[in-house]
Amino acid sequence: MIVAYSTAQTDSTAATDSLLIRELEQQMQPAVPQDAAPIRTAPTTNPDLSAIGDFRSSYSDAGPRNLETYFNALEVQLSSVVDPYAEAKFLFSFGKDSLNGEYSAGLEVATLTSLSLPSSIQVMLGRFKTHFTKVNQLHPHAFSFVDFPILIRNYFGEEGLFMEGISASVLVPNPWDVYQEFVVEVGRSGSTPSLDYGTGNRLLTTAQLSTFFDLSENSTLGVGLSGLSGVNALDRTTIMAGCDLTYKWKPVQYNTYHSFTWQTEAMLCRTDTSAGSTLQSYGAYSLFEYQIEKRTFIGARFDYSGLPMVEKSDERSISLLLRFQPTEFQILALEFQHANRNFGPGYNQLVFRAIFGIGTHAAHAY
């Protein structure tokens, strides 16, 4: 009887334990449920791999050597989800040094981006293109013109402003129910004409608010405000503010045949040079691009830019673009640019660029 009672008690305890374990197991279930629908994709965990080549030929009436033909850069990108919570991207660039003609490899982007944080927050860490101005977030192959606007080159260098740090963004709820994203980034930049790595503990901080409106089924308007504060080469503060406006038109039914984009950005830069002394400069550009038929685009861009560390210096240019895209994997572009500078000789140049990609390259943001 005692044995029977003991066994019953053991059974009862075991059953209670088993229930408790089951309850605990249920509570410890991961955020992403296991009971998900099947997916039809290739059974591989290999990352998406792509390579993009950038070949150029150019004629310029400035300098002793007028004709150039060279392979400008190769970008190799690896990207994949890491686990249910994040995705990773690595972008390596093999570029030609314009001074010695040698190729060198560099890490352009290396990021880990969250996919499942609550309250529509997304966090990215690593090395990335800074959310300051709209055009700075693009890689050269994704920009419609052969070169970045002059303000990018004069303030951040040929490739734009990169940062090593953390980026956090959130979708901002608003009464109009429009897409609004706020991004804050903290980290260190490389050495650029306006900002520097710095010797102390001061970090580069940026913020950007982007708002997007669907004007109609065929047209959209994007508006952005951005600002940054960082340290310059004189170990003093540089503050910048920027705004952008992008209008796009693309008829939904014939979206592969015609489109129009008008994009304008302006930027103000305030550079501390010594105690009580500041330099103020600004830059702006406005571009339009029209798709005249399925594979052919024309465009024009007007640029103005000061120099961040040199007072009363500016540069203006007008660029005309003809672009032909046999497929989305190949872009052939011809750009004429006429530029004037008040700090040196102007120039006229004609550049041919061929961009060609292989492999699986993630789509670019709108």
Add this chain to the structure above:
Amino acid sequence: MKRIIVLFLIFMTASFHSPAQLKIVTTIPDLKSIAEFIGGNRVEAFSIATGYQNPHFVDPKPSYILKLSRADVFITVGLDLEIGWVPALLNSARNPKIQKGGEGYVDASVNIPLLQVPSSVNRGEGDIHIYGNPHYWLDPLNGKIIAKTITQTLSRLDPEHQTQFQERLKQFNETVDTKVKQWEGMLSRFKNTKVIAYHNEWPYFEQRFGLKIVDFLEPKPGIPPTPSQLSKIITIMKREQISIIINSMYFKAESADLVARNTGGKVVTLATSVGGVPEIQNYFDLFDHNVRLLLSALQQ
């Protein structure tokens, strides 16, 4: 006053006891239509692409990110049809439920018997889909498989109403079976009729309704028609006495018209999706419309 308080309490109780509808975002309107049929008043669905838009090329507008960030279910055609725009949207949606592998991610191609699965892939052949031709919703019997996949997901996410979903699936399947017999009957006289198409997006429709697509205006998938390809098509049409060129809503008709002028053929612009024209309100209307148009052209 008492009555107002009672009404208020009833309203409050009702709203507390009526769980919210499942928010569904689909890539194309056909999936939206099927999801609405199965989900009934338990779902609120939105399609990113319109019925007259080329689903290969959709701009990943930020406003879609907003929709996806709030979605409970995301239904995609899959097979890389939307590879140019869906990954960019999902990665920015910040919604773990609808990421690949999430409880609300639905790949509608699962269990579909695929056609034209390539044995090797080379981009020199144009836009080849490595898993097979992705335009499978254009066979109404595949609509039944899509509906079953959607039913399974809705039942999992809203188990209280799974009986309702199952009943609606049964209704959907019965309607498809009845309609398919009707559509097949309408086109039966024209079985094995040879036709030309602009883009390779009709193999499932072709198989179901017994047409025979001989060639395409595009020399390779995704490559616009070239003079040499059009010349080849004109020769084929004259030689084989083909009189129908099937165009889609989002391809300009210039090339098809040119071929038609040179061969005495007729261009039939079929809808590839629900909403292609205003009269196509749901998945059944899509086939009603296409079969009627095709029949009218074939009878001439």
